[in-house]
Amino acid sequence: MSGKDTNTTNNNNKGKGKSTDSDKNVALSAARFEQELANAPADVQEKLRALLQQMALSAGDSSGSSSAGKAPKSMDEHKFWKTQPVVKHDEVVEDEGAIEQDIPHDQIRATPYPLPKEFEWSLIDVQDEKEVKELYELLTHNYVEDDDAMFRFDYSAEFLKWALLPPGWKKSWHIGVRVASNKKLVAFISGIPQDIRVHNSVKRMVEINFLCVHKKLRSKRLAPVMIKEVTRRTHLEGIFQAVYTAGVVLPKPMATCRYFHRSLNPKKLVETGFSHLGKGMTMARLIKMYKLNSATSTPGLRAMEDKDVPEVAVLMNKYMSTMELAPIFQEEDVRHWLISRPGVVWGYVVEDPESHKITDFFSFYALPSTVINNSLHSTLNAAYCFYYAVQTPDEELEKITDAEKKNKARKEAIRERLCRLMNDALILAVQNNFDVFNALNLLDNDLFTENLSFGPGDGYLHFYLYNWRCRDVNSDKVGLVML
Structure with missing residues (x-):
């Protein structure tokens, strides 16, 4: 019943999200819309987000959902x-x-x-x-x-x-x-x-x-x-x-998120049919558009080690405190889920060069897909954005008493830092031979998808609770990433 999307689904439980080069403009406008929405009064935000969720449900998978x-x-x-x-x-x-x-x-x-x-x-x-x-x-x-x-x-x-x-x-x-x-x-x-x-x-x-x-x-x-x-x-x-x-609509989603995709190997994605060349786009231009630097840029970035577990646990739970649906991780959970395992999951931390404190971390996992009936490629290597946390200016934020203004200030304070970290994540994914990097628009992912050239897929993932009644949760307040 969990779901994810490398552009794949069956009619039971997954969203589908093929992307095209032209989707990039949709991603830009969607991100700008979110920024404008954040400036609206609270009652207007609530009504608009409820309407958006219904629109998302209407675009869901056709089995049990409201297609067309x-x-x-x-x-x-x-x-x-x-x-x-x-x-x-x-x-x-x-x-x-x-x-x-x-x-x-x-x-x-x-x-x-x-x-x-x-x-x-x-x-x-x-x-x-x-x-x-x-x-x-x-x-x-x-x-x-x-x-x-x-x-x-x-x-x-x-x-x-x-x-x-x-x-x-x-x-x-x-x-x-x-x-x-x-x-x-x-x-x-x-x-x-x-x-x-x-x-x-x-x-x-x-x-x-x-x-x-x-x-x-x-x-x-x-x-x-x-x-x-x-x-x-x-x-x-x-x-x-x-x-x-x-990926289908059941009674009743408490949150709905959309899939976004960042091309890492655009030629292969086009050859497998995962994405397509937009009108007037050439393969050479497409490759150039998605080209990344060869090396990461964040000082102190390194693979996560067992000694980092206590600090990462504190950092993650603190970061997740701003979410409305989130796991609570003990140290043993962090050790299991976030330390790198060959071919499965990659975990990285940022260690401050002077204080040697862990200031940030991020992770992604591998879920390849078999390419069916394709003469050129048999496997599509997809990386999925997993958990992350970045340093926040807590003292400055504590001075803000209005919840909406504090949330907006928090996002603006971490935007540049998160973009740099996730750009490094993309570079590391390329170094590990991934073809595409996938992410839902949960957590603070909307802060980097526009700047880092993610395009929206046509798949949505719906979150459900069994035997628990709760208010709807906006996608950017979902902190739970299920495999």
Whole structure:
């Protein structure tokens, strides 16, 4: 149920975002619009952002969403979701909190939900090479593919271990479905634990991800049973809220973000069909337009090390305090998610040359896609913007009492620094042979996408909470990055 976008999707859970050279002008105008919107009165901002979110929903993926201007499905059409504790499409949230109360342990169903007789439940041991290979093959051939069947995500075994084995992971939440007769793995769903802050409430939640059903079994209605089963198992562990993302519109998004793409290898992107030459654009001009310096420019920039974990944890949680949907990271979380792992994730810090304090950090991860039926290229190497934090002028900001003015001053204070850091991230991505750098317009990404020549994709990613009612969150106040 998590989502991301290298221009790829299936109809279950991802946004799609092909980009063209002409998209750059759209990115510029969108960024300028955000700047103007920030100057508007609070009540006007709220109304306009609500309208923008509805427009984003109207542009979403056609499966379950409002494509081509059609309204989202009614609750009666959501046969499964109308039975679940989620916010309804037309519901106006006034009081935040749990939709259903926690269930006493002795009242939680003790046995797994029944599957169709030809299938059986199976726990997947991600630490076992044979089983992680089975999971890799299931996801590679059935998980995420674009509508035009041009790209398909290619999760590596090491990526899956990183994604599914964070601190506090539970094997009982790595749930597979096998064919009873031959034990073939044909479906999967997973959860990982995470402390999440929603506005002012902090809850231990489960992040639901990698919901995948074999293409030939999509009519078997396995997904609803799998969602109910992972819910049952998380309830047994005393967790009653979940967060998930999808490229389709379900009841009801609490936030919607758009994908942006920065070309690193424009010739290859055009040759694979990921992007296209705009009218009057030549390949030589396109390559020149996206060319980056060969070396980074930030003094003190280096790969993150284990000794940096305590400072990075403090820096990250402080930076995230301005977000309205954000993870709370302990040191063990920082150590797992942000220190570089070959071929999986890259983490960098900025160490002040004089004080030797860590002032900033950034990270990105790798998620390549198989290029289907292309005679020139078999793989598209995509980097995804992950977590980051930059130094902020706290003493100056504390003098500002108006929340809107403080937020605007904060953004202006970090804009130049963040642009320089992310430009270095692009250079490092090129050095590691990536073809494109992808980012959602969450966190403070809108501060650098215009200046660094990102173009908007046509994919949107919707954020959802299970059993938690909350006010809508603007994209630039989303601090949660799900794989």
